[in-house]
Amino acid sequence: MTLFRLECRTHLKTLLIWIVVVALLTFGLLSLFPSMKSMGLQQIDLNAMPKDMLKAFNLSDMAALATVKGYFGYEYQYVMLATGIFAATLGTNALSREETEGTISYLYAQPISRLSIVTAKMIANVLLYTLYWLVSMAVAFLACLIFKESGASVSGLFRSFTQLTFTGWIMGLTFMSVGFLLSSLMKSNKPATSLSLAIVFLTFILGVVGKLNDKFQSLIYFSPVDTALPSAVFKNGIEWKYVVTDLIVLVVAALLTCVIYRRKDLKV
Amino acid sequence: MAVIELDHVSKYFGKFAAVKDLSMNVEKGEFYGFIGPNGAGKSTTINMILHFIKNSEGRIRLFGENMPSANVDVKKRIGYVPSDVRFYPQLHVEDLIRYTLDFHRMHADRKELTYYCDLFDVDLRKKFGDLSLGNKKKVAVICAMIMRPDLLILDEPTNGLDPLMHARLFQLMKEKQQQGVTVFLSSHNLKEVQDYCSRVAFIKAGHLIGVEDLTTINKNVKIITLKGDRLPVEQMETIGAECIRRSDCEARFTYEKGLPELFRTLSELAPKLDDVTVDNRDLEEQFMSMYENQEATR
Numbered sequence: 001m002t003l004f005r006l007e008c009r010t011h012l013k014t015l016l017i018w019i020v021v022v023a024l025l026t027f028g029l030l031s032l033f034p035s036m037k038s039m040g041l042q043q044i045d046l047n048a049m050p051k052d053m054l055k056a057f058n059l060s061d062m063a064a065l066a067t068v069k070g071y072f073g074y075e076y077q078y079v080m081l082a083t084g085i086f087a088a089t090l091g092t093n094a095l096s097r098e099e100t101e102g103t104i105s106y107l108y109a110q111p112i113s114r115l116s117i118v119t120a121k122m123i124a125n126v127l128l129y130t131l132y133w134l135v136s137m138a139v140a141f142l143a144c145l146i147f148k149e150s151g152a153s154v155s156g157l158f159r160s161f162t163q164l165t166f167t168g169w170i171m172g173l174t175f176m177s178v179g180f181l182l183s184s185l186m187k188s189n190k191p192a193t194s195l196s197l198a199i200v201f202l203t204f205i206l207g208v209v210g211k212l213n214d215k216f217q218s219l220i221y222f223s224p225v226d227t228a229l230p231s232a233v234f235k236n237g238i239e240w241k242y243v244v245t246d247l248i249v250l251v252v253a254a255l256l257t258c259v260i261y262r263r264k265d266l267k268v
Numbered sequence: 269m270a271v272i273e274l275d276h277v278s279k280y281f282g283k284f285a286a287v288k289d290l291s292m293n294v295e296k297g298e299f300y301g302f303i304g305p306n307g308a309g310k311s312t313t314i315n316m317i318l319h320f321i322k323n324s325e326g327r328i329r330l331f332g333e334n335m336p337s338a339n340v341d342v343k344k345r346i347g348y349v350p351s352d353v354r355f356y357p358q359l360h361v362e363d364l365i366r367y368t369l370d371f372h373r374m375h376a377d378r379k380e381l382t383y384y385c386d387l388f389d390v391d392l393r394k395k396f397g398d399l400s401l402g403n404k405k406k407v408a409v410i411c412a413m414i415m416r417p418d419l420l421i422l423d424e425p426t427n428g429l430d431p432l433m434h435a436r437l438f439q440l441m442k443e444k445q446q447q448g449v450t451v452f453l454s455s456h457n458l459k460e461v462q463d464y465c466s467r468v469a470f471i472k473a474g475h476l477i478g479v480e481d482l483t484t485i486n487k488n489v490k491i492i493t494l495k496g497d498r499l500p501v502e503q504m505e506t507i508g509a510e511c512i513r514r515s516d517c518e519a520r521f522t523y524e525k526g527l528p529e530l531f532r533t534l535s536e537l538a539p540k541l542d543d544v545t546v547d548n549r550d551l552e553e554q555f556m557s558m559y560e561n562q563e564a565t566r
Contacts, residue, residue: 002370010358102354108320109348110371111340265321
């Protein structure tokens, strides 16, 4: 419990910064929707563009962009990537930062087991990510309500957002658990940010390749971002096959983290 | 009862043996010194004792309990001051102390905390990251003391401390030892080890090269230093002095026999010499002698 409190306190500032930035970004993007719609967004002819490119950018249905759900679904996928990076960074920093900053010599001199260190940090970071994600989703939902087109169903929007909140939460936790696994292997958190970027973009690219070529469709399973792509979730609902895959990765990575960290020689 | 028991402990980093076959016991209530040059394996040994790193071979027991299985239980009884104090820089000193107590499920004794803060002149309201090296060390000492440990492990505790705080720290540790606390002190400062420790272990290149009882080390052996152009080494040896170091114009001897004969001989030799000094053998001399003997036997 003490370490849990310490970990929450350590990350509080970062959490607030992320929440404010993402909230402003979401509001800014959605505030453009009414003017974009009035400019005739749905009349843009996308046939001139290569179909593969449209698929890669999840932009296959331009008519949908004329609705707040469609517009949000397209725009928010980039915030989704940023969210994945935030979650992965929380994970990659969690254990290795103590060794880089030398605070492990304080922490592990206390009567606390390594398993307790990992679990307290996991619970704290899950809570931080959950807070971030709930606030982000609440702001996004509110912005959609403010800027939605006339006649858009509030209950439909609410249902879609509930599904997105769940899938986005699973996506973030998956990236975080992979981050934790890497953190348990690293002696320093210096490569944490670049590793987080690499995890998110590499898996995202795998998803894109899976979408472009039917032969590699199974690669989508390796892309947590695709579990929570707003355009896909709003259109198809929760794709449980991807959610289950993410959950398996999450559990395996968390267990491996515990095993590796228990055996690790800490850098003091 | 031994508070720290190391039984044939080794630590390998790849093929490199940082600590090799180290066995030693630290008894309850002892003020135990642990000395050696840089890279000798002192910090590696402490890191193994505290289970920061695993020992490759051998067995470590603390308070009679096997490590690392008793890790959490024994750490409730250990106060640790690291050589490089790097605590959470964003926390205020008071918060750090409170967190330390929380980890130990203890409540702050305001009177005790005020006593330590006054003793070491520590401001609880300051951020840890803003403190100087010496003040960080003092906070680490308070964090180690405040949870009333049975064993204090101090790794170079006086680095960065001014002479006044240095004296206060050792006075406090001496008091704690008299109250039954075991103190394990790793240090480069032979003077402080000699002044306070009852036993000292010497480590070099990962090997324990000796354990000395400091209550007897100074009493019997004299160190004689002769300076001059013509050094009477043979004459000194005839009275039982053993030459331990010699250069062109200086020779050092150890001498354990009767003082009258020593002074008679020295008075005869003195006119031919530039300088003569007779000292008690101190820890530094013992340290150097052990190291040189070990070098010679390699």
